[in-house]
Amino acid sequence: MNRRTLLQALLPLPLAGIAARALANEPAAAIAPLRKTRAQWRELVSPAAFRILFDEGTEPAGSSALNAEKRPGTYLCAACFLPLFDAADKYESGTGWPSFTRPIEGRLGTKTDFKLIWPRTEYHCIRCGGHQGHVFDDGPPPTGQRWCNNGLALRFVPQGQALPELRT
Numbered sequence: 001m002n003r004r005t006l007l008q009a010l011l012p013l014p015l016a017g018i019a020a021r022a023l024a025n026e027p028a029a030a031i032a033p034l035r036k037t038r039a040q041w042r043e044l045v046s047p048a049a050f051r052i053l054f055d056e057g058t059e060p061a062g063s064s065a066l067n068a069e070k071r072p073g074t075y076l077c078a079a080c081f082l083p084l085f086d087a088a089d090k091y092e093s094g095t096g097w098p099s100f101t102r103p104i105e106g107r108l109g110t111k112t113d114f115k116l117i118w119p120r121t122e123y124h125c126i127r128c129g130g131h132q133g134h135v136f137d138d139g140p141p142p143t144g145q146r147w148c149n150n151g152l153a154l155r156f157v158p159q160g161q162a163l164p165e166l167r168t
Contacts, residue, residue: 031106034080034128034167041128044167045079049152053079053130056115056122057150061096064151069098072159078152080128080167082107085147087159093139093146098154100147101139108132108147123147127166 042050051057066075075085075098084107085100093099106126113122113134121135132153139146157163 031082031127033126036128041079046152049078052150052152053128053132056113056131058133059097059150059152063096064098066098066151066154066156067092067096069156071156073161074157074159074163075100075149076155076157076163077125077128077130077132078155079130080125081155081164082125082127082166083163084108084125084132084154085149087156091140093148095146095148097133098149098151099139100149101141101143101145103147110135 036044038054041054045053048059052059069087069090071087073087074083075087075090076083084103086104089100089102091099091101103123108123109126110121110123113120123132123135124130125132130153131150133147133149136146136148137144155164
């Protein structure tokens with residue numbers, strides 16, 4: 001069983017017709033997994049985003065326009081459009097990737113990653129399984145955590161603009 005199959009097996013059964021705005025405050029138990037093949041995702045996201053989201057790649061540090069984004073708003077999963085972070089929790093970490101002190105509760109699942117030999121905590125969107133980044137314990141208050149995200153794995157929606165419907 002691979003990581004995605006295990007993640008999907010642990011998630012709740014699908015609940016049809018839930019809009020993104022309704023999910024903004026939904027508990028994790030109410031968020032249904034989205035099951036798509038790699039080929040289906042390849043048709044929906046750019047090749048660069050696919051490499052990060054579904055091949056667990058990493059974009060070069062400092063390459064994301066979202067590093068400089070300072071407006072209030074919401075950061076969504078670039079694959080399924082599930083809201084993951086509130087802009088109020090974004091901060092400049094100096095790492096070259098968009099960083100947050102915390103995600104929206106219940107939106108991300110974690111696993112241990114040994115790709116760089118020492119263990120790191122990798123996190124994924126709980127809805128589509130898309131790889132977002134890694135979380136570290138070297139962040140500022142109030143959590144002391146740094147949720148270090150790939151910019152290509154996110155989509156920013158400024159406050160006042162409607163969130164897109166979740167992908168189905």
